[in-house]
Amino acid sequence: MTLPATFLQHVEQHGCFSGCYGSDSSVSACLDPARPLSPLVMVSCQDCLARVAVPASLLAAGTSSYNLARQLTDHLRAKRGFALSVSGYHVAGPGFWLSAAYYRSGLFLLSGERSRQLGSDLDLLLLAFRHGVLQPPDSRMRDPKQYALETVYVNYATFQPAVVGKQALLSAPQCRAQPRTGWQKVTLAEFLPVAQAQAPAGGSSAPARTLKVGDVCPVCGAEVRLRPLLVGSYVGCLC
Numbered sequence: 001m002t003l004p005a006t007f008l009q010h011v012e013q014h015g016c017f018s019g020c021y022g023s024d025s026s027v028s029a030c031l032d033p034a035r036p037l038s039p040l041v042m043v044s045c046q047d048c049l050a051r052v053a054v055p056a057s058l059l060a061a062g063t064s065s066y067n068l069a070r071q072l073t074d075h076l077r078a079k080r081g082f083a084l085s086v087s088g089y090h091v092a093g094p095g096f097w098l099s100a101a102y103y104r105s106g107l108f109l110l111s112g113e114r115s116r117q118l119g120s121d122l123d124l125l126l127l128a129f130r131h132g133v134l135q136p137p138d139s140r141m142r143d144p145k146q147y148a149l150e151t152v153y154v155n156y157a158t159f160q161p162a163v164v165g166k167q168a169l170l171s172a173p174q175c176r177a178q179p180r181t182g183w184q185k186v187t188l189a190e191f192l193p194v195a196q197a198q199a200p201a202g203g204s205s206a207p208a209r210t211l212k213v214g215d216v217c218p219v220c221g222a223e224v225r226l227r228p229l230l231v232g233s234y235v236g237c238l239c
Contacts, residue, residue, distance in 0.1 A: 003071065007054045011072055012079060015155040016047035017109055017174070017184060018099040019076030020087035023065035024051055031055065043069040046087035047099050047111070047184075081161035084134065089114075092131035098124045099186075100134065103163045106194030108147075109154060110187040121187035122147060140193055148190040152176065153183040165198060166190050 011021070024044045028037035040053035043065055059068065077085050080101070087099035097114035098121075112124035119127070122144055128134040129142050140146050152175050159174035166188070169175050176183060215224045224237050 003068075003075075004054060004058050007052075007058075008075070010052065011076065013157045014045060014050075015157040015182065015184070016045050016050075016099075017111075017154045017156050017186065018047050018085045018087035018101050019073060019080055019082070019156070020046040020085055020099070021069040021072040021076075022046050022088055023069045026056075026065055027053065029053075041065050041068050043072060079161060080156065080159060081163060083137065086128070086134055090128065090131075090133045092133050093127055094118060096124055096127060098128055098133070100125055100128065102137070103169070104137075104194075105163055105165050105168075105198060106191040107163065107166060107169055108187075108189040108191065109152075110189055111184065113185075122149060122189055125189065138191070138193065141191055146192050148192060148195075150188050150190075152186060152188045153179050154186055155180070155183045165195065 011019075021043045024042040026042050027040050029040050031038045039056040041056050041059060041063060042051055042053040044051045054068070056063070073085070081103060082101045083104045085101040089095070089097050096118050097112055099109075099111045101109045108125060110121035110125055112118070112121045115124060118124060125134075126142060126144060129136050136142060152170070154175050156174045160168075160172040163169045163172060169188070170177065175188075179185065213224050213226075
């Protein structure tokens, strides 16, 4: 059984950037005064802690809050084009809050405002690497000198999933350079080795080759093929 379309649409348009959900206590609610209380399966956004729920009758039999949270997180990670994402309180090491999302083009979005006493957003990302909360896609990501940092503001209620570099992200609808009401302040950490490797040689702007089914993407290394989503499917790589 697929997730209800209206429920998926709601979480897809939720503005918090990581798209990570966690399990929460389930409840029973009165949805029809003529019928017994209906059990709801509840999950919470790991960025803002807002809760959402769906009637258990609309889910596959036995779906737990943990299962639903995992499905939503996986769906949003693919939908938003993230190679990895994590959010919430992490008990490893000293214990810390961190929301992080990574595009394969070498861009991290980071927010660790709740653990500022432990350092900057980049410090918290390195702490996550050190204590196994995240596995760095590149071993050089443990070196803080490999990053260029700037502050941006994001809201993923509307977003462009394919982000091929910093300029593409800065011009995407989910990102702004100036603060706005309802937008979250985050650190944009550009991992320079990946960004520089993808930059056109000599500053040229030759158009990228259109990939066909069976081709291997030079950016993420994945084959272009039909890939399933939680709802529907798409043809492409993993970028």
